[in-house]
Amino acid sequence: MPTAWVRTSLFVNQPQTKTKFLINQILESYDTIRIEYTGEQLNMFDNDVYLEVIRLAQDRPPSEKIIFNRHSFLRALGISGGKKNYDALHQSLQKLKGNTIKIINFKSGDSFSLIDRLSWDEESGYWWFSIGDIVINMFRTELSYIDLEIRKSLSTPLSKYLQNYMSAGLPGEREVKVDNLLRLSGTTSQLKDFLGKGRGLPKALDELKAVGFITSYAIEKNKNGEHVVKWNRSAHHKSKRAL
Template identity: 40%
Template sequence: MHESQSQEKVTQNNISKIQVILERRLREASERDSFKSQLQGELTRACVEEVCIQEQFPLFPSLASAMPTQWTRTGLFSNIKKGERRILRSEVLEGRSDYRVRMSGEELDMYDNDVFLHAVQLAQGLSIGEPVYFERAAFLRAIGRGSDLSAESYCRLHESIERLASATIFVDANSSGETFRLIDKLKWGQENNYWIMIDPMIVSLFANSYLAFIDMEIRLRLKSPLAKYLQNYISGHSIGVHRVAWESLRRWSGSRGRARDFKTRALPPALNELEGVGIIERWGIKDEVVSWTRIAHARSKRRS
């Protein structure tokens, strides 16, 4: 009987040791899980902070707006005349072969471009989901239309904003692609105030792309739509001499007149405008090629 009690005691001791070991292992596992959760939380917070930084609309130089450089080499915003606007359905826009842009909606002209560029100015520093507020009279003054605050002028602005909100853009580049709207949401009220939200894809695109900075102070002094298109195009290139086939500019800019008229009647006055405001100098047209020298901005420290 004594031997039986001894064996029972040994068994109980072994069970107690196993329980102690098991409890220790469970505590260690719990601590590991807690530590793992803590690390995951820190990583999640870091990722959220990084995304917020990436998806914030960038800040531009003083008095400038911007467009992705690739956009300046397409017909996204075109030099079309009154009455020429077409309705597009997934139509490929004129542009370089390495960056194909398709669009559905009403064609966008250089007035629409002015409206978009100022909306982008107002969106600087905002994150995805943050709205842009503006009053329509102040908006018209900012894009150089402040001398005419008529009902017709307000209607033209509203129609332009609606075109930007309804246009759908498709981009195909290097076996990848994306689709977006220039303005994601739009709201307006009786007090002449507007509320717009830039498409999240646009915010991300501006935050992670090479941008062409467009001087809006100089833009207000340009009169012809073609000169404004060329300002976009030239702003997407480096300082110095540049050459391009004038026929390419005619197609990319959406100019639909005769090629000869573009070369002799439309292009020279537009280049003269750009030279007059200090964007280019020493321009010339020879045979099939137009050339110019892009000048460093007056406020830029970069001279080459």
Template identity: 25%
Template sequence: MANGKDNSYEKIVEWLHERSAKAQKEAAAEALEKSTGSPAATLGLPTWPDEVRGVPNAILRGALFGIGQERIVHQKRTLIAAVEGYEIRFKGETFNQTDLDVLEAMLHLAMPHPLGKRVEFTVHSFLKAIGRKTSGEQHEQFKEQVVRLMGGVVEITDTKARKTFMGTLVSKAFREEDTGRYVVIFDNDMLNLYEGGYSHIDWNQRIALGKSALAKWLHGFYATHAKPYPYKVETLRTLCGSQTGELFKFRQQLRKALNELVSVGAIQGWNINDDDLVTIQRTPSSTQQKHLNRAAKRP
């Protein structure tokens, strides 16, 4: 009986969060219409509760945001590792998990507003929100990351839908030098990525993983799976963009990262069998459970 009450309470909280986000988006659109005297743009990101970040699956299911600390500059369109169903090519300076922290937080700020509109924040508050210090060094790192996200050209093909997104993940950015205030803009093309499917990333869990890049990558990767498939250790090494050459060393890193996921409550357990297949135990989200239930009813 207690479990039923807990589930009902969680559903009510989730509904209230979604309703609040929707109300913010509608208020922003109404304010825009009043200020311009013309119909407001209604295109916007899907809404999600405040405790999660909504991230397109295409971004999380490969090495576009990898775990490497060494930056590589791809001068030409370069094929990036991804799961079956996606083909990803990239031109520019490679992204990693620190860049994904920034992108996820920016998308969350943009979520209540129509796409193409200004999203404003101070660097100080932004860095604190993503669990970083606010020193001058951190400010400079943030500047580099914004430029990197604007400069990297991404080409993501959904091979089943036969559709390709081409462009940068952040359209424009402005900075006030005296105040440290930033403005970023996401354009309507971002919807193409979300329409291909997106997942809720537990933000508190991600922040708790700190600087563990592999654990953060696994956290996002498995969040896109309603029912996680078994993957070979070698396959995971490729998909996350690991620069570790020896497989046994990566396997050690993987075990440590999986234990970190258990410690923050992202998964319940994991196993690597004699065939080097990795399986995890994870409770699907309410949305993913609905998907599984629908799939089970199909003939």
């Protein structure tokens, strides 16, 4: 995914059942670029779906019709078929199509949707989509590589958000304030719940360590009394940072 996206609240740590419609919502971000979002709020299931969309669109020209089978699409995410999951996939793709993202950088900007076109045939099970040139060009610039095999092993939305977030930074030892993670991930729980042993942040970090994404982590307070999480990870094998 584009590095500028993974440390924002574009895809949030919220259940699929808790969605709301946003209008010109300024996304939480570290970057100086202003990102505004209009559409149904996107969660980490939508993020998984979009990662597969982008994988299928790799090396394809803008606006090309990309045909796929819905069962094979779900299987690539590690999800079985069936009406409930087909409906969830359809709803997610419609959310990804039915949004408007506005990126403003000083006096210039772009406005686009994550998916440009979407069509489907319920009888055959074959659907198709296309991606616009703005998005394609973004995916040709600075990227954060998301290991999709590791992602299939992650069970919580927060684990997946952290995988995104940590993939954007340089490998090695890094840290972030816990308050910033709460804000950027769209997590609505209280700090004490977020830090609770066996749940929230510790549970997500334990999962990332168990699958080998990070080698170690620690949650501690800095000199200002703020909670900070520190971790250590290796670079993705496709990342230029690994060279």
